[in-house]
Amino acid sequence: MTTQQDFTVVPLDKEKQAPTEYQDDSTSTSPGNVLDNDTSNDDDKAQRPTLREAFPRFLVLPHLLSKNAWILFVATSVVMIIYTWLYLGSLWSPLTRVQNVEIVFYNADKGFDYSTTPQQLVPLFQGITRNSSLGTIVESQIMDPAGTLNHVVNWVDKTQEEGWDYDSLVDYVDKGKSWGLLYIPANFSNNFLSFAPSTTSGPATAASAKPVAMEYVFDQGRSYATHSIVEKYVSKSMEALSRGFENNLLTSPANQTLLQVMHPTFWTQSIRFTETVMHPVLVYGQNFATYVVFIVLWIGSMLAVYSICKFLPNTIETVGVLTLGPDEPVPAGGKKPLPKFPAIRIVLARHTVSMMFSLLHTVFIWMVPQVLHGHQMAENFSGGYAFAFIWFTGWSFISMQFLLAHLLGVDGFQIPATMLMILMFTASGGVLDWIIMPGFFRVGKAFPFSYAVRGLRTIYFGSLENKMWINWLAIFGWIALPGLITLVMARSEIRQRRENMRRTATVSTEV
16 A cells, blocks of 8 residues: 655755855855856946046036037137237347338438548548548448448438438338438538638637537338337447548547647537437327227227127017018007018118217227327318218228127137137337337238228327228228128128018917
8 A cells, every 4th residue: 555745846046046054155165156146246246336436426616527528628728829929929039020120221321521620630631531422321331231220220311212312212112102201401511620620710619619410300100119129229220330430530640730730519419310200109198099989998898799690689689580571460469560671771770870989989999199288280180070980980890890809609609709809919010110010910901990990090199191091991891891791791680580580470370
């Protein structure tokens, strides 16, 4: 007889996992447990954040150092480099370029007239001058290519050219064809003899002695700082020439005779250097006003353009763009729509508002030099003329910045506009003229800022009056060309917006 037995089925997995009473999980060394522990450790390591990953949890800075932040670092650094280079580069080492400045030299000396000179002194003077006029001696020293005086500035000798006299040479400088004139007068040699005894009046006296003087003529109003540098170089060179001439006389065999016969005042400075200043700058600050005025005007124009493009579309374009025209149906509300103007009239309205801004800015800018004590105004100009010229220049600034705003956007044109202002200012010849600046800065001749500075100096000081029409014409070009481009772009933009609104209105009606 067979006995029935009961069997219980135990899952294999459960059996493996159930520890016995004599087995401790922590001390299990079975291959399966070792493998499971290694896997769990790897998972813990994978889930545990690294120091680099945990760092942003405690600081905000890593969240800000994105790709855009690094781009901004680079962009701002480049802008600063450009600003610094333009400012310092335009003024760096101008003394090394003084030799580029053209100065006209003219010797009108007619030589010695010994008719009133004692006969015993005539051979003496003929010997020390080698039968040449004193003007010729000076000319040979200045124009000698091997001499140091020849390389101080760019001398242009017009002595041998026909048709020149003192007046025509001064006019030559006045028209800006040369930076200055060094003129030796016709009585240069005879004035030297006035320090010696005369057969008619006896020994020379302080009253009878006439200065042996060369005349230096220059236009100070053209560029005050440039002429300050050039004049310093020329005057020191002429002082060196005078000392050299005195040294030659005192070391000659006839030195004792010359010391006895020549009046003592001759030895204080044998050859004198006199200056004739055309269009003088009498008020130092007014020279700075000729370019500071336009820096302020450019900044005001930037603010005007930004304000108009950013805040005034609701009051200008709403009338012509964001409403229905008179030929379109009246909305359900029953209100009659505002009139729809042509796009070109909207653009012109924006420019009209900008001109009103510019007019207000010009009033305050123009007023400051007018009310300050001792301000200058050239003979052929008036305060009203200065006001009109500054305002006219403001139109060109407005026109240029409207174009930048349309090309780069309202929020994107300010930095390029500021950089352009720095470029135009440093390259305008306002502080120093291009003649003693690095060649790159001649790019300023292409911009209205240069002509504005030159024009205001004409109005204030009378310098380069013959070029005033060029200033007006160049500034007008910067009003017309950017203005026409902006007009076309803005007209197209307004038409496109109008078309988009019509499509939106059509879709809304159908829905």
